[in-house]
Amino acid sequence: MGELRLMKGNEVLAEAAIRCGCDGYFGYPITPQSEIMETLMVRQPWDETGMVVLQAESEIASINMVYGAAATGKKVMTSSSSPGISLMAEGISYIAGAELPCLFVNVVRGGPGLGTIQPSQADYFQSVKGGGHGDYKCIVLAPASVQEMNDFVGLGFELAFKYLNPALILTDGAIGQMMEKVELADYKPRWTKEEIQKYSGKWATTGKPNSRKQNVVTSLEMDSDKMEANNRRFQEKYKKMEEEEVRFETIMCDDAEYIMVAFGTSARICQKSVEIAREQGIKVGLLRPITLFPFPKKEIAKLTCHVKGFLSVEMSAGQMVEDIKLAVHESGCNVRVEHFGRMGGIIPSPNEVVDALKEKFL
Amino acid sequence: MDIKDIIKPENLVYQKSDVQIDTIMHYCPGCTHGVVHKILSELIDEMGIQENTVGVAPVGCAVFAYNYIDVDWQEAAHGRAPAVATGIVRTNPDKFVFTYQGDGDLASIGAAEILHACNRGENMLVVFINNGIYGMTGGQMAPTTIDGMVTSTTPGGRDIALNGYPMKITELIAQLPGTSYVTRQSAQNAGAVRKCKRSLKKGIQNVLDKKGTSFIEVVSTCSSGWKMTPVAANRWMEENMFPFYPLGDLKDGSKEPNLSKN
Numbered sequence A: 001m002g003e004l005r006l007m008k009g010n011e012v013l014a015e016a017a018i019r020c021g022c023d024g025y026f027g028y029p030i031t032p033q034s035e036i037m038e039t040l041m042v043r044q045p046w047d048e049t050g051m052v053v054l055q056a057e058s059e060i061a062s063i064n065m066v067y068g069a070a071a072t073g074k075k076v077m078t079s080s081s082s083p084g085i086s087l088m089a090e091g092i093s094y095i096a097g098a099e100l101p102c103l104f105v106n107v108v109r110g111g112p113g114l115g116t117i118q119p120s121q122a123d124y125f126q127s128v129k130g131g132g133h134g135d136y137k138c139i140v141l142a143p144a145s146v147q148e149m150n151d152f153v154g155l156g157f158e159l160a161f162k163y164l165n166p167a168l169i170l171t172d173g174a175i176g177q178m179m180e181k182v183e184l185a186d187y188k189p190r191w192t193k194e195e196i197q198k199y200s201g202k203w204a205t206t207g208k209p210n211s212r213k214q215n216v217v218t219s220l221e222m223d224s225d226k227m228e229a230n231n232r233r234f235q236e237k238y239k240k241m242e243e244e245e246v247r248f249e250t251i252m253c254d255d256a257e258y259i260m261v262a263f264g265t266s267a268r269i270c271q272k273s274v275e276i277a278r279e280q281g282i283k284v285g286l287l288r289p290i291t292l293f294p295f296p297k298k299e300i301a302k303l304t305c306h307v308k309g310f311l312s313v314e315m316s317a318g319q320m321v322e323d324i325k326l327a328v329h330e331s332g333c334n335v336r337v338e339h340f341g342r343m344g345g346i347i348p349s350p351n352e353v354v355d356a357l358k359e360k361f362l
Numbered sequence B: 001m002d003i004k005d006i007i008k009p010e011n012l013v014y015q016k017s018d019v020q021i022d023t024i025m026h027y028c029p030g031c032t033h034g035v036v037h038k039i040l041s042e043l044i045d046e047m048g049i050q051e052n053t054v055g056v057a058p059v060g061c062a063v064f065a066y067n068y069i070d071v072d073w074q075e076a077a078h079g080r081a082p083a084v085a086t087g088i089v090r091t092n093p094d095k096f097v098f099t100y101q102g103d104g105d106l107a108s109i110g111a112a113e114i115l116h117a118c119n120r121g122e123n124m125l126v127v128f129i130n131n132g133i134y135g136m137t138g139g140q141m142a143p144t145t146i147d148g149m150v151t152s153t154t155p156g157g158r159d160i161a162l163n164g165y166p167m168k169i170t171e172l173i174a175q176l177p178g179t180s181y182v183t184r185q186s187a188q189n190a191g192a193v194r195k196c197k198r199s200l201k202k203g204i205q206n207v208l209d210k211k212g213t214s215f216i217e218v219v220s221t222c223s224s225g226w227k228m229t230p231v232a233a234n235r236w237m238e239e240n241m242f243p244f245y246p247l248g249d250l251k252d253g254s255k256e257p258n259l260s261k262n
């Protein structure tokens, strides 16, 4: 059993980064996630593991620092909240286009614009559909507990290096700020130069010895035929993720007539809503997507022919609901898909969700 | 005598450095980029640092620098090369890292990144090609375009009232304590090329000696953008650019900039 602690979600992200052998963190302060960098600066991992922590001049700079370090084969990350992630969009697109591994965290707050510092899930589209320009996808992990904040740092890096693709932890101010018991991961040493050569030597810009050709990290290709071929390769990669990396959790779905679909904070709320509904004799289950891209399409399609309806519960005007509808459509069976959500930083109460379910379906 | 009798090792007076890749450049005739690429390749070769070097290419005409200089390269987003270089050098402090940037890239869209990287004293070399114009996109006004200069977006000449003043970003950079060596050079003739090479060598050596940021501006021509022949462009640069962008060291070793010339 690993070390047990009572910690805030944001602090755990920092701790998990140090423990998983992360080489560098670059970030810019923004509520509700500033504790990530603050925790790192107090921990001073450069003395302990050699991990670099740098406060950048902006989110634009942070993500480009991540690009530079990632292109040398290092395990690096950044974090921000909604407006900062919008600023990073160009850089993330470059990272996807150059096929670099990295981890970034969005502790979402309510938008649009400067919005509010309260939790929200309204960056779903931005996260799962690409976010910046061009045809690309990020691997998106949605933790629903402080424990998963810990677990997904290591998992995020693992997937990022497996696919040479940016991985995103999409969480929100509630999980970032709340304290829970967490079992921390054991320390893993940072990769040595030899290990970096072994894992990433084919492409990493570590200096060109006579024995090999120059390594060039770029997203640029002026020849459209070659650029299309690059895009085909990216699409193959995303397809493979859809086949191999889908993660989800189901609660009481076996006999359910209605399924709530919710991730992150909303899923925590819905867990309670399921209990309340069951006490009232309504057969409700919960499907919690853990990966938002790749989305658990097949699981939803499988459930479709056995249930009377899906309720997408999101802290947004209804974004994931579109992906649920697509999955239902692909199943061949036809059931109703409804959405219930609160916006602007409001977290719905479990009873509110049950009432919405009754109103829409019963 | 046959040509084969002349091309012999003992008659060799000049040879391209091996670090300069044997290929046709996409640069226009008279373009300064090609000359600076050549000097940089020679220095990387002569100083024996090829194996330790990572270059960061800009968005601008030098976006393809990696096709010409045989080191590991990263291609940065427009203006972000100093942030990219920061990421490299912070996680790889033993590498020699340099950015190679145009004036639109460095002084306009990337003004924040260059100022902050220099202010932090990131241990890297910055090569700044100031041709007073956006070469790659077809000759629009740059922040460095001088008063009255004609570009495609200042067809009547730069108008200070409308466009603001041309920016002497190198003078700003020289104020920052993170920089150890800040100089302005040119490369329009053999003498200037030799001086420019000496400056670049000093800049590289400073980085190898971990002295912080070295910043080398090269006042340059853009025959195509300026719509001049290479010869006329050089003359125009000497007559119009040099008075506004005087050549010489702005700072060398000391923490204080030497701005007396300006």
Ligand SMILES: Cc1ncc(C[n+]2csc(CCOP(=O)(O)OP(=O)(O)O)c2C)c(N)n1
Binding pocket: B059, B060, B061, B062, B078, B101, B102, B103, B104, B105, B106, B129, B131, B133, B134, B135, B136, B137, B142
């Ligand atoms: C975000 C973004 N904005 C605009 C461009 C278009 N663009 C490409 S190069 C360039 C200007 C380059 O000028 P400069 O840095 O002076 O380099 P030069 O070509 O003169 O060497 C611009 C505006 C871009 N690629 N990316």
Ligand SMILES: [Mg+2]
Binding pocket: B102, B103, B104, B129, B130, B131, B132, B133, B134, B135, B142
């Ligand atoms: Mg230019």
